[in-house]
Amino acid sequence: MALPVLICDDSILARKQVRKSLPDTFDAEFQTAGNGMEALAVLRSQEIGLVFLDLTMPELDGIGVLEAIKTEAIDCFVIVISADIQPEMQKRVMELGALAFVQKPVSEDKINGVLKQYGFI
Amino acid sequence: MSHAMLSSPVLAQLNSGVIVVDDEYNIHYLNTFIERHGNLQLAEVAGKSLFSVFADLPEAWLKRKLMSVLDLKTPAFSSWEQRQYIFKLPHLRPITSSSQYMAQNCTMLPLDTGVHEQPLICILIEDATDAFVYQQHLSRTLIELEKANRQDGLTKVQNRRYWEEQLKQEIHRAQRYQHSLSLILFDLDKFKDLNDKYGHLGGDFVLVELSSFIGSLLRDSDLLGRYGGEEFGIILPDTGLEGAEEVAERICRAVADYPMLFNQQTIRATLSIGVAEFEPKQHFLHDDLIRCADMALYNAKRSGRNRVCCYQAGETDYHKKAN
């Protein structure tokens, strides 16, 4: 069965870059969100297996989304995608329950590596 | 990076210095320019520390720059305007330049060596001695111009415009720090007669001679300026009326006793001197203080010249008939 996946980034380009970096063998149904609020609306109303989450976004940023997922105990895996991979930021994101951290700009290699590591493909 | 690539004929001919070091600051390459100016051979210094080969380098400063190049993979710069030279090298204008070492613009560039190779930095050294020499000439000229702009062309004391500026500043200072401040105005007695007797050259000679003589009687902090034709002013910071009167009396006597030799003739001159002290409650503008000293000067003239008069508080108008 196809995995329901949410790609959340304020940039259309960034969402396309993530989509394009995913391998053909990855069986998924995609939805997109343009900011944290939109992402939470999707997460609260539907079952989502995996979220690709940007950190810097208007309305509600990625940290806000992670906090909401944690407090509302929403069941999903989150892979954070951000250009800023300072150790402090990675630590904070991991503490909030993210699965992995991928540095922008994304590439097939980076995405595939993470997906393989956690058994999605 | 292969040595074959680095030792290209272009680099050998380049009129700039090229030094390549690794992340431990050991020399990998230097071009002919550096070999010749530094009196070195690449074969002898390759693999040695940059800081042992060039012992005079500002080590802490340069390491910080090179570290930023390595860590950030971005270039770093140094200009001769801030640091005249980094490498002590002789320059190509040994005769015409006053500076001993080559002024330099330096660029430190990260070299793309690939992930697995040892990182390298290229230090480019451009000779900026010409720019440095021009800049020195320019600064000297500017200083001279500024001086000329302040000076009276004939007597070399401060000109009126600059002297009045100084007076405004001193008044401001006196107000702010509640210091005393006095002003002396003096005028050569019967200057017209001197001109008639000795000619304009003789008159000019007296102005020059007395300016220099009176200047020698003053403290460094006193400011002598030419106010008009034969009228001069002295600003006396940190000086009350009594002190200023003493100075004025001394000048008056010294000038009267000072013979000047012009064309084998002895010229004697006398001064009429007015003194006024700055009163913060009365003098709102520097013109007010000048006006008070001027009134005292006219009183000195009216009472027979070759003397000092002090401004008395309350005097409001010039006593008529003068000169």
Added chain:
Amino acid sequence: MNKLGFSEEQRDCLQEIINVAMGLASDKLARFLNTFVHLQVPSIALVGAMHIPEEFENRYQDAEAALVSQGFFGDEGVRGEAIVLYQMENAHKISALLGYEPGDVSEIEMLTDISSILTTTFLNGLASQIENSLSYSAPRILSSRHGNVADVLKNTSFHWEHALKVDISYQLIDHSFNCDMILLIPGEAVTNIKHILDRILEAY
């Protein structure tokens, strides 16, 4: 922005590239300065260069401000001039982080160093995403301390048609450090950048 000829897609693409460049820059700076750097999403706008002076006049009116310029040029006709504006107060904060002791280097050297590090880390991140690489001229102080910022900008930007204004706000963990970066880009270079954006958009 649209009226100067960027489509909505091009604008989105440029904003993302700039965001990523800023992220990469703050990551590098954080590791270099050994502190946490928090970066807000930079706001970008393409404006007529003639409007630049008035934009900054108010912000830097009462403070001692410094302006440092650095030229950049790369492949495919990408070139321009980056101007970093900041308040002197901020410069002293960051110079302490860079490891300068007071009196260690001249104020001018400190200002050019800070500016060059900010500019080149950001632009290198931008260049790597568009598969370009940039060379830089040495940074040059346009004004510091008592200079009138608007006047200096007027004299600087008159020969440029467009300017890409990037408002950057760096916040370091114990300090906040704000500065503005203006990328002045000549008309034909804007066209060249549009071609590059189109190529990136086509790839996705």
